[in-house]
Amino acid sequence: MTQEHWKQKLEGKLPDNALAYCYALWKEDPFELRIARSRSTKLGDFRYRPDQKVQKISINHDLNPYQFLITLIHEIAHHRVFRDYDRRGIRPHGPEWKRSFRQLMAPMLDASVFPRDILIPLRLHMVNPKASTGGDYFLFKELKKYDVTPGEARGVLLGDLKPGSCFGLKRRVFEKLETRRSRVLCRERATGRKYLISRHAEVVVLEEGADLPF
Template identity: 45%
Template sequence: MKLTEVLKTQVPENALEYCVNLWQEHPFSFKITRSRNSCLGNYRFQNGHHTITVNHDLNVYNFLVTYIHEVAHQRVFIFDRKKKTLPHGEEWKSRFRELMLPLLNEKVFPPEILMPLSLHMRNPKASSTRDAQLMRAFRAFDENRKAAAIHLEDIELGQSFVFKKRIFKKLEAKRTRAVCMEIASKRKYTIPLLAEITPVDR
C-alpha cells in the first residue's frame, strides 16, 4: 500500500500499522509538504475529498503527533459536524485524546517525550508548538536540525539577536515567550523562547 511506504520512514515503527489503519477506516488524501511557519499540519474537506498534509521536516515523534492531530480533525468533521463545533474545541480534544491513547506507551515514544506528551494530552492545545515543554522534548530528537542552533531562551536579557531578518533585543523572559524590542522601530513584541535566532555581538 502506498501510504505504508510513505509513512514507514516518517513515524515510529510501532505506530505504522495503527496510522495506516486509521486511513483504512476513513480514507483521505495524504501529502508531505514543505516546511510551513504557520502550521505543522493541515486538514481540509473540499469537493467531497478529505486531505491531510504534514510538514516534511518533523522528526518521527512530532510527525506522528501532528498526523494524529489532523486525523482527529477529520473525525470531528465526519462524526460531529451536525454540532456547532470550534476548530480545536471539546469535540476535537476528545477525538484527539481517543486516537492518541493507544500510542501513549514506551513502545512508541521514548520516556523523554512520553511524560510531557501525556501531560499535553490532558488538555491538548491547538498546536503542540504552544507547549514549550513538549517542544523541547521533541527538539532533542531533531536530527535534521543544526546541532549548533541557538534559541531565544539560550541568550541573556539585554542580548541583541536577529529573528526573521530583523534585529531585536531581549528584554524580559516569561513562561514560554520573551518580551523583545525591535531595534529599528523601538516597538515591543513577544517572541517564543523556542524560536531559532542569531545572536548579535554586543
Template identity: 40%
Template sequence: MDNPLRKYLPERAVEPCFELIRTYRVQLKIVNHRVTRHGDYRMLPNGLHQITVNATLNPYRFLITLVHEIAHLVAFEKHGRRIKPHGPEWKHTFQYLMLPFIRPEIFPSKLLPLLAKHFKNPKASSDTDTHLSLALKQFDVGHSDKTYIFQLPLGSVFRIYNGKLFKKGNKRVKRYECVEIATGKVYLFQPNAEVELITD
C-alpha cells in the same frame, strides 16, 4: 509491499496510522516544509478528506501532527462543522486517538511524561507547550544550530523566518514581549520560538 509511511513515522506507529488513514478515507499529502504550520485538514469538494503534513518533521512530531489532523476530521464528522476547530470535541477526540500511541514502543521514554501531561488538555499546537516542543526538537535533524528566544539576553536583536527584526523585552507570564524594529509594535513570542541572533 513496503509502506511509504515508514519513512516518516516511528516503526511501531506505521500500521496503526495506516489503519486510521484507511478507516477515515484520508487523502494524505506529504508536502514541503511550511514555517507557519506542521499540517492541516480540509474537506475537498468531492467529499473526500485531505490532510497535509510537512515532510521535514521528525517521526514523533509527524505522528502527533497526523493524529491531530485526523482528530479534526473525526470531530467534525461526529459533532458537525459548527464546533470550534480546537474546542472540547476536538480535544476529546485527539486524546482518544492519541492514547494508543503514547507508549514506550513508539516514543522515547523521556518524551512519555511530557506527552502524558500535554494530553490532559491538548493545545491547538504542541509548539505552545514549551517543554514538549523543546523535547521534540531534540529529535530534529540538525537541531543543534538553532537558537530560541528564551536563550537570548534581554535587549538582543533577532531575526525571524520572514526576515523581520525584533528586540527582546521582558517575559510576561509565559511569553516574551518583543518590539519590531521597523514599526515599534510589541509582539508576544513563545519562549521556544526559533530565531536568528543578530550580532553586528
C-alpha cells in the same frame, strides 16, 4: 492503498512502531494523505470539502518523526469529528476534537513509540491538548531537539535565555528584557526599539560586544 504501500510512503517519516497503527486508522476511514512542502504557519492541515467523498489531510514533509506522528493524529481527529458530528456549532479545537485526539493518541503514549523526554510532556499535554504543540512550550522544546540532523548546528530557544542576554536573530542583535506569556520583550541594540518576539524563536547567543557569526 495496501499496508506495504503505506509503509513505503511513510517509512522514515513516522516512528517504526506507529506505522501499523496509523495504517489501521486510515483503513478504518480512508483519506487522501498529501506530504506537503514546508509551511511556516502550520504543520498539517485538514479541510472538509462537502463535494468530496474522500477528504484530504496534508502534513509538512520536513517534520521529525515524532512531530509528524502527533500532527497526523491531530488531523485525523479533525477528520473523525467531521464524520461523527453535525458540523454546525463545532469549534475546530473544541471538546469534540479534544476527546477524539485523546482517544486516538492514547495507544501511542508509550515508550516504544516516543523517547522519554518527549513522552513526559506529551502525556501532560494530552490531558487538555492545545490547538498546536507550539502552544505548549515544554513539549515544543523537547520535540525541537529531534529536528536537528547529526552534525548540524542548533540555536537556542529565546525562552531559555536569561533576561539581559544578547542574541542574534535574522542578522540583527537584540537584548532580552522580559517574558510576557508566549512572547518576549526585546530591545534591538542598533536602534533601541523594542519588539515582542515569540519565545519559541531559535536564536544565536552572543557574548557582550560580539559580532554576529553570519
